[in-house]
Amino acid sequence: MKLIKGQSFLLLLLLISAVSAAGAAAAEDGFIGVNIGTDLSDMPDPTQVVALLKAQQIRHVRLYDADRAMLLALANTGIRVTVSVPNDQLLGIGQSNATAANWVSRNVIAHIPATNITAIAVGSEVLTTLPNAAPVLVAAMNFIQSALVASNLASQIKVSTPHSSSIILDSFPPSQAFFNRTLEPVMVPLLKFLQSTGSFLMLNVYPYYDYVQSNGAIPLDYALFRPLPPTKEAVDRNTLLHYTNVFDAVVDAAYFAMSYLNFTNIPIIITESGWPSKGDSSEPDATLDNANTYNSNLIRHVLNNTGTPKHPGIALSTYIYELYNEDLRPGSISEKNWGLFNANGVPVYILHLTGSGTVLANDTTNQTYCVAKEGADKKLLQAALDWACGPGKVDCNPLMQGNPCYDPDTVVAHASYAFDAYYHKMGMTDGTCDFNGVATVTTSDPSHNSCIFPGSGGRNRTTTNGTSLAPSSNSTVSGCHSQYLNEKGVLFNSITLGLMLWGVAFL
DSSP states (O other), X not given: OOOOHHHHHHHHHHHHHHHHHHHHHHHSOOOEEEEEOOOOTTOOOHHHHHHXXXXXXXXXXXXXXXOHHHHHHTTTSOOEEEEEEOGGGHHHHHTOHHHHHHHHIIIIITTTTTSEEEEEEESXXXXXXXXXXXXXXXXXXXXXXXXXXXXXXXXXXXXXXXXXXXXXXXXXXXXXXXXXXXXXXXXXXXXHHHHHHTOOEEEEOOHHHHHHHTTTSSOHHHHTTOOXXXXXXXXXXXXXXXXXXXXXXXXHHHHHHHHHTTOOSOOEEEEEEOOOSOOOTTXXXXXXXXXXXXXXXXXXXXXXXXXXXXXXXXXXXXXXXXXXXXXXXXXXXXXXXOOSBOTTSOBXXXXXXXXXXXXXXXXXXXXXXXXXXXTOOHHHHHHHHHHHHTTTOOOOGGGSTTSTTOOSOSHHHHHHHHHHHHHHHTTTOTTSSOTTTTEEEESSOOOBTTBOOTTSTTOOOOOOSSOOOOOOGGGSOOOOSSOEEOTTSXXXXXXXXXXXXXXXXXX
16 A cells, blocks of 8 residues: 555654664563562561672562561662552552552652662452452552652653463463453553553463473473473474473463554563472472572573563563562462572572572582482482493592592492582583482582592582483473462463463473
8 A cells, every 4th residue: 555755754653663662672681580478487677688689689679568667678779679569458549549649659759769669560460369359450550650650750660460371371382372351351451551651561470380280291391491402392383483491482472462462562571480499299390409490590591681482582571489488378388488598598499590690699509519319219329320430421439449438338428429420520500410319409518538529629620511411300291180279379271271282292
């Protein structure tokens, strides 16, 4: 169709605007933040929390409320803070402009500019956990936004609301994804609000629950960001985009779901993602190693500005769930064990983040060791020891009689030395301290007497050069046989059906 001069000029402006917006998004670096929950029997006081944040170089936090003491402790730190309207206050704010203005006055205006509040999360997973409040959600966001506009703060503080990824249906392949159509009366005006205010879609992404619910359809490696050979990658048959992890697939499903409703320029920020480090007998994949692997790989993925297959190179900032283990949370063992730290500030595990910047500086990989797991089966230990000293090409001469590490002459002691030698020989990379589940990473130096372990004393180490990989228990897939409802109220049920329909042959 021929365009008249004015129409051509308008089209040119739109194209320039779109290119500029895409360039700005691509130029922005992604950040890693943390969620700070407070369901702890021994919750550190706010000054201790802030001290930990500073020590770990954490520059972005999300609070589940707007606690005055915490906001005061965060003052003059420069840490960027997302405060939240709790769900139990949502109805009041969504029904009264004055109530919203009062909330902003008490919880935001009273603390800035000393406290660097940059976003307000209105409720949390409201559409899936508090459906009776859904009709007032957008009104609450508008009232909060109006109060910010009135105080000339709208340009520096963005308003949004976190969503469970379960609002996205038919999410595999991502190009077919759409929001639950019963939610469209809320989602359409909500997305219009985000678009008009220059805000972002807040999304909670939990590959752990997707994996558990998949009943074996999703391999553990795919959920943990572990490398996959090209033949094992999931391919969207409509776009031919290749997916190497669950996280990217869920995020792209959200992008496609928005585009289905004709919203293509709203960025996404991940307000929650993580992996539990401990579970009960029905949660075998909630382990320290898996939690470490997931969060370490997630952090690298974000800080490298990898983006997703649909939007490569576009920053995808993410808040890890969560800072502390919350022992008072109801539900299963895993619900209490999502934290990076215990209440005393000691890391639950040591993240492997070499080369990924200074955020979460509990990366002390130079002080980690691989040893035999307590209570491990002796026959499996012996088999792993034989593998390490054979195909694994570990120098096991120190274990020979008369040499420094011969005593104590037990399979546990000898396996620990061989495991640690292999672990450091391979550069301490993910998956090199497993040995079919009989090994574990520790921060305690296992050296004894004249037996100095390879990871001890700052010795020179070599990195992997293509030698054999240690046998790993993570090459198998386990899952839950029942529909899974996590304690955050997120029902993960569409992913399994989607994967089956997608027909992805991972294994």
